[in-house]
Amino acid sequence: MPENRTTMEDKLRKNIQVGSPAGRKQPRITLTADDHDRLSALVRAATGTMPEVASCLAEELDRASILPRGQAAEDIVCIGSQLEYRDEAAGTVRTVTLVYPGEADISQAKVSVLTPIGIALIGLKAGQSITWETRNGTVRELTLLGVRQPQDA
Template sequence: MFFSNQPARLLTELDHIRISKLLQRPGASPQTQAAVDDLIHSAELISSYQVPANVVTMYSQVLMADGHTGEQRKLTLCYPHDADPAAGFVSVLSPVGAGLLGLKMGDTARWPTPDGGTATAKIVEILFQPEESGDYLL
């Protein structure tokens, strides 16, 4: 499995519905689509109004520390149409984005690399979460 040895995931019901519909469209690699499908169907679903502030939801901005170098970087988890990796906007259908979805601050995200390895990064801080700011529909 794509995300084996990952902590349990929390997913808002709205994110679950939107990502499920997104997976019905062509776009991501079959491996990533299958992995994201597994992830959203194994995650614990929660209302957007009840999601803890320390959980990565769609459009959350996180500060991550690379598991190998310790270098920190800000990333925003987004839908494919808003993705701009150079600006730090990563698609939920990318390995990095799928690796972040539903994790909590302090968890370590893992995702496959193109060379067949695994990259890791610790979620140091959640800088912005839409639900925490009162935006339950973003």
């Protein structure tokens, strides 16, 4: 039995960032080099006008693994990815596309990366769960069910 416990703990460590605040699930995330560069610029631009959002996105960028240029991110949420996730509290499933702020349009299910849920989604891999805080302070959990890249969508 102790061997099973160790194995489970090892699996959890691989998928959840150690030391996450208040026991929140913060799985390891991966970004393409291009997304990391553009999102870093977005953080710098948003720091004066939206400091809290910029700070949250900067934290995500700091903890991300970066793929080498030219390496495909097939099952990882990138800018432009169409993805399906489940809200664990409500049990609802949604399909959205993650976009830059100027392209956001909730009526077309285009979610900005500069929203709390957009920040939570960036860099996730299919099958991972994450907890995140809504704008009104509610902590929610979502599970990424699938990802389609722009060329596949």
